[in-house]
Amino acid sequence: MNALHLMAELIFMPLIAFIVGMMMVLMMRKIAARLQRRIGPPFFQPLYDIVKLYGKDTQISHGLIHDIGIIMAVGGYIGAEILLPVPGMEGIAAKGGVITLSYFLMIPSLGMALGVGQCANPNGSIGISRALTAMLAYDIPFILVVFGAAWHYQSTSLIGMIEYQQMHQWGIVEMPLLAIAGLFALQGMLGKQPFEIYIAPAEIATGPMVEMSGKYMGGLFVMQTFQLYTAGVLYASLFLGGGTSFLTLLPKAFLVVALPMSIAFMFPRYKTEDVIRILWKWPVMLALISLAFIL
């Protein structure tokens, strides 16, 4: 890998993730709108939102750690995008592997937690307590799914997993139960109903976002675009055979992200303890049954 290629990966992998992520945000808002018989926002709305938030006059900072928290939240995901192989850009991704990637995904949560903690707002702290509990809830099935996939493909490298699937069959065909468990965990990871208590719009005043204004909120918005992209591409790489080009990869990723949104409105909002209860019961059970077949 030469320096030019390296530079290209370092710059373009997060950039692509950001652009695709914004389109995913748009798609989700469109889906939500259509389900509610609205038209939904125009194409560039996510970009307008980010520009507006970053450009605001009122930017309230509660101290350096508040700033660093947002930087960690965005930066952790930028790092994660580079570890997430996409067609044509997988040089650096081989250095980490899927376990490292799973742990990278916890860094933004920790960053956000630190930032919110510094705000000295009791409601923010309550929100973070919920968010971290939710992380505990969805990471258990998620990690089981990662384990199962890694065992099945006999590799912890996502590149190796994609190669395996392109030679054999897609993971979803060979391990349907594990794929379903993965979808379950995804619903929690993306914070969609019924697992949305910690980021629900109606909970803004009593959630982690309470003290976030201007570019702080903008940073979290950017983080969301990365999060959607990561979830979509990761799931597509684990179960849907990845892709040989963006043309085959991206539709899968969009489909993966569209699913949680499409079913979200069927559910109420669960309490935190119910989130854990459900996520530790059904997807874990599915994953364990599936593991029993795989092992």
Place this chain on the structure above:
Amino acid sequence: MTFLDHLFIVVFISLIAISALRNLRIVDKLAPVLYGLILIMLVRMSSVAYGGDVYLSSVSLDLLDFKMHWQFTALSWYFAIITVVAALASAVFMSGDWGRQYREQGGNYGMLQLALIVNVFSMILLLGSGDLLSLFIGWEFVSWASFLMMVLSPTKLAKKSAVKYIVYAMTGAMALMVAIVMIYSVNNSLEFKQIGEVFTQMSTSSQLALVLLFFVAFAIKMGLLPFHLWQAIAYAETPGPGAAFLGAISSRMGMFTIVLVIVQFIGLGGLKQLGISFVNMQTLLAWVAALTTIIPTYIALQQHDAKRLLAWHGVGQGGYMLLGIIMFDSIGSAGGLMHVLNHASYQAALFMTVVAVMYRTGTSDLNKLGGLVTQMPLTFLVMLIGIIGLAGLPPMNGFVSKWLVYRSLLVNGQPLLFVAAVLGTLGTILSVYKLIHNTFLGQLRLEHQNVREVPWSMLVPMLGLSIIVFITGFMPGLILPWIASVQESVGLPVIAHHLGGIEYAKGGLDMIWVSGILFYGFGVGALIFYFLGGKSKRVHQYDNYAGGHFLTSDVRYHYSNNFYPGLMHLIGGWYRGSFKWLENSIVSVVSFFSIFFENIYRAKQPVMLLLIGVVLALFALYRNLGVGA
């Protein structure tokens, strides 16, 4: 005279010097210098950690027909360097203002210094043991040295927990002694290699007994389940830097002996042949390790005191070490061994941050702190680095060792153990966030408005340790050669490594890249944040939105009880203290019998007892004579 003799001499002279001068002010300056000297002596022997020859001591003691001797292998050296660096950091930490405050508050500073050097001395003695007898002597020394340090605290609880510790430790020592006698009785030799030979000659039940006796002895020291109850409170109650030292390395002597005896001489084959159907000794120990990661971690989550929270995590992290080493493959055992060093570095740093906070505020109660980041930014930084290490997130060193353990569990196809390990990690994240949130984030209390950063004598060791935490995470290859030598010396498969991490078919790890990517991400994040956004305005801590209420200094919100209410609604019922109940019931049974025997011994009618005794003796004599005739 070999280098090992020099090391022993320097340690012994340090012990004499500190014990003689302990009540003079000069001990402040002298102790760090002496630990520095010991460190130099160890570094001179570093060839052993890069595949060199074992260092033998020229001293040996003739005991009956047996020659007791000492030696330093790669394993001994690895544990010794951690011990000495932890002691050096603790000695520097207590040498300046902390020591002054400790004296003013009526603490016996000289005894604390003495306890530290006695601990180092006894640990070096244990690590250098060359046969089972010197091992046992070192083991006893270490137990009593820790006890000496624990009883220094004036509180009643400290004394009680120290006594509890010594009862546990003596139980372990008894188990160890019985195991040693079992080995001696077969071949009349106490050499280490006899363990393996005797083991193969034994019947299965004796093998099982031997392994269990050894394991119980070592597990007690390490605080593995179900012997975990003594450790956390005893360590948390130890004065300041003493707690940092004990928490960093003391209980890892159990890990040392597990590797030395069980891994090296009994081995995977030995453990696997003990068991019925699919449950063998390896599975059993692996599950002991897994439960040790989970249960103490979730106990830590419920603690209100920062030192206790950390001490409970110390117990929990021991589980990862055992879990790694018990896999017996190159990556798992490397992870387990490496975690000893990693844990020592961040645990010592974390304890020191808590002691630093106590130095300035007088409390480690998580209900009474908060917002200190603006007052003590460097201490906050150390704690942040420490908790990232403890939680095992990249780029700190805790991630590397845990990654190796996870990878090994994956390779060995152990999904349930894997989930247990992850459950421990997630619980740790929750718990350390509570620690840093309730100490440094959130609302700054009125009474802490004038708190300042701690002096440099305390900051230097903390920062030094956090640099170790970062550097060994960034370049694990600095440590991995030592690990590889240890693996080679105890007969484990050797890990293939390079400066950035490990090479492994189908998915290795290169931390230089991983950390580089992460910091690149942070850099881009910072660029976006500082250059693309509007200018932010700093506001006062009470200037925030609380749904129509106003936040004032009266409205306090730092609480540590049920910090995660959702989770506690669900798992709160599990905190039933079953192990405490078990411990209490054993205590009750033992005290019942002791009262029973005491009453017989000191019965109201001693003449009656004497009569019974004489009659029984005569009867026995008569029977014997009768048989003889």
